[in-house]
Amino acid sequence: MIKINKKVENIAPSGIREFFDLVIGMEGVISLGVGEPDFTTPWNICEYSIFSLEKGYTSYTSNKGLLELRVEISEFLNNSYGLQYNPDKEILITSGVSQGLDLVIRALIEPGDKVLIPTPSYVSYQPLTELAGGIPVLLNTKSDKEFKFTSTQLEKICKREKNIKAFIFNYPSNPTGVSYNEEELKSIAKIVEKYNIVVISDEIYDRLSYKFKHVPFPFIKNMKDRTVYLNGFSKAYAMTGWRVGYACGPEKVISAMTKIHQYNMLCAPIMSQLAAVEALKHSKSSVEYMVKEYTKRKNFLVKRFNEMGLKCQEPYGSFYLYPDISGSYNNSVDFAKDLVKEQKVAVIPGIAFGGIEGDKFVRVSYASNLKKLKEATNRIQKFLSSIS
Amino acid sequence: MDEILELLEQNAKMTPEDIAKVTDKKVDRIKKAIKKYEEAGVIVRYKTVINKDLLKSDSEEIRALIEVNVVPQKNKGFDYLAEKIYRFPEVVSCYLLSGTYDLLLTVCGKDIHTISNFVAEKLAPMEGVSGTVTHILLKKYKEDGDILEQVERDKRIAITY
Numbered sequence: 001m002i003k004i005n006k007k008v009e010n011i012a013p014s015g016i017r018e019f020f021d022l023v024i025g026m027e028g029v030i031s032l033g034v035g036e037p038d039f040t041t042p043w044n045i046c047e048y049s050i051f052s053l054e055k056g057y058t059s060y061t062s063n064k065g066l067l068e069l070r071v072e073i074s075e076f077l078n079n080s081y082g083l084q085y086n087p088d089k090e091i092l093i094t095s096g097v098s099q100g101l102d103l104v105i106r107a108l109i110e111p112g113d114k115v116l117i118p119t120p121s122y123v124s125y126q127p128l129t130e131l132a133g134g135i136p137v138l139l140n141t142k143s144d145k146e147f148k149f150t151s152t153q154l155e156k157i158c159k160r161e162k163n164i165k166a167f168i169f170n171y172p173s174n175p176t177g178v179s180y181n182e183e184e185l186k187s188i189a190k191i192v193e194k195y196n197i198v199v200i201s202d203e204i205y206d207r208l209s210y211k212f213k214h215v216p217f218p219f220i221k222n223m224k225d226r227t228v229y230l231n232g233f234s235k236a237y238a239m240t241g242w243r244v245g246y247a248c249g250p251e252k253v254i255s256a257m258t259k260i261h262q263y264n265m266l267c268a269p270i271m272s273q274l275a276a277v278e279a280l281k282h283s284k285s286s287v288e289y290m291v292k293e294y295t296k297r298k299n300f301l302v303k304r305f306n307e308m309g310l311k312c313q314e315p316y317g318s319f320y321l322y323p324d325i326s327g328s329y330n331n332s333v334d335f336a337k338d339l340v341k342e343q344k345v346a347v348i349p350g351i352a353f354g355g356i357e358g359d360k361f362v363r364v365s366y367a368s369n370l371k372k373l374k375e376a377t378n379r380i381q382k383f384l385s386s387i388s
Numbered sequence: 389m390d391e392i393l394e395l396l397e398q399n400a401k402m403t404p405e406d407i408a409k410v411t412d413k414k415v416d417r418i419k420k421a422i423k424k425y426e427e428a429g430v431i432v433r434y435k436t437v438i439n440k441d442l443l444k445s446d447s448e449e450i451r452a453l454i455e456v457n458v459v460p461q462k463n464k465g466f467d468y469l470a471e472k473i474y475r476f477p478e479v480v481s482c483y484l485l486s487g488t489y490d491l492l493l494t495v496c497g498k499d500i501h502t503i504s505n506f507v508a509e510k511l512a513p514m515e516g517v518s519g520t521v522t523h524i525l526l527k528k529y530k531e532d533g534d535i536l537e538q539v540e541r542d543k544r545i546a547i548t549y
Contacts, residue, residue: 033547174549296410299410348549
């Protein structure tokens with residue numbers, strides 16, 4: 001009889017699998033449940049990659065990824081944020097942030113190590129920690145504090161838990177859309193320094209920051225040496241299917257991550273790496289265009305949801321809203337199920353992202369065009385009228 | 389360009405209320421701004437982009453791009469002749485260009501005879517016109533930023549984290 005690894009078996013199955021199946025099996029659904037851009041990859045990027053295939057670029061690259069791409073990333077980070085990483089030693093090309101995250105967790109976490117994860121959070125942080133034998137320590141954020149944790153709250157939990165090894169920090173956040181400004185980051189930095197915590201900073205939504213200029217965590221004084229910075233091309237360049245991202249950090253960590261990467265992935269696909277080079281070199285205006293579109297949609301949705309009585313805060317970044325549905329339902333899965341059954345609009349139940357208030361919220365993605373968002377909100381309004 | 393104009397250029401059906409929802413602007417201010425733009429001629433008119441290839445009707449039309457060489461008139465430059473040409477209703481667009489010819493026209497007619505009559509009887513004999521080259525338009529792929537294809541289906545999985 002085949003026995004599955006206990007750690008894998010113990011990973012809780014997604015509580016909303018059934019809901020996902022319901023949505024996928026349904027025709028005519030307007031989905032606000034998609035975690036990727038509705039734009040296709042800018043054509044110059046696709047064309048460059050097609051050309052590279054025609055030229056025969058179909059091989060492996062070095063484990064760390066094409067040097068050309070690492071150099072571009074290094075220059076991009078320096079020009080955009082004043083972040084300096086050595087392309088030879090401090091940058092690793094990964095297959096998206098998802099893989100980068102797994103690599104850094106496995107490179108750092110030993111059985112029993114504590115990993116601090118603010119909730120609600122992206123769905124992979126806890127399972128990946130558990131697979132590595134780590135113990136997730138949850139830092140629950142609350143709606144009355146805009147789903148932001150405060151430095152006091154952070155300090156309290158660090159003190160209580162004593163030996164937290166790593167902190168998985170994601171801003172702008174999926175699912176809540178909150179982000180942190182430079183001052184807030186500085187006070188977080190003081191605490192992680194005091195308690196000697198490594199920060200794994202998932203900043204995949206950095207280009208979608210609406211209220212202030214995004215500041216990367218390693219940019220904060222003394223943080224570069226204790227931060228592994230994760231980013232990629234999926235969201236800003238609408239390149240989710242290409243599976244290409246990068247990790248930047250101290251040489252020691254990047255080299256440990258590369259050890260694992262060389263055995264589990266070998267390298268990110270060359271055509272995607274070349275596409276990423278083109279993205280960094282020539283796609284600024286496409287990114288600006290997409291950000292402008294997301295901004296319009298965000299403005300539209302925030303107003304419409306608040307008008308309909310589904311209270312939601314203005315997101316700081318990403319392309320998600322996190323409206324409160326507790327006025328009409330006390331269970332986010334029921335809300336999402338009834339909404340999709342009655343009006344064929346899909347949203348993700350907040351419970352999927354954990355947190356102590358998960359069931360009071362749903363995640364709404366505005367990675368859909370305005371016409372669809374308008375129709376979707378009209379349908380949601382009909383749904384709300386029918387249940388009140 | 390003003391955000392209001394950008395939005396209307398993309399979708400002329402947007403009401404001031406719609407515009408207010410996607411921007412930080414108030415409805416009254418938007419109404420005033422639109423009125424101002426209309427009066428000043430910044431907003432010329434509101435039109436609908438139609439992909440006529442998808443219409444199964446017999447009201448088909450034919451288009452031609454015509455390169456025109458002209459002899460500029462003393463004291464009048466190109467503008468005088470350009471106006472004489474673009475005033476014909478068959479001419480739907482008219483540009484002055486740098487390069488091997490001077491004016492580029494888009495001419496529209498119900499069939500090839502309409503176009504050839506226009507060229508032979510109106511355009512080519514006109515004083516100041518020294519030569520024309522007519523290209524019949526065979527297929528439109530993209531016009532003014534719009535790709536004229538059937539709407540593509542969303543290829544994303546309906547729900548993902």
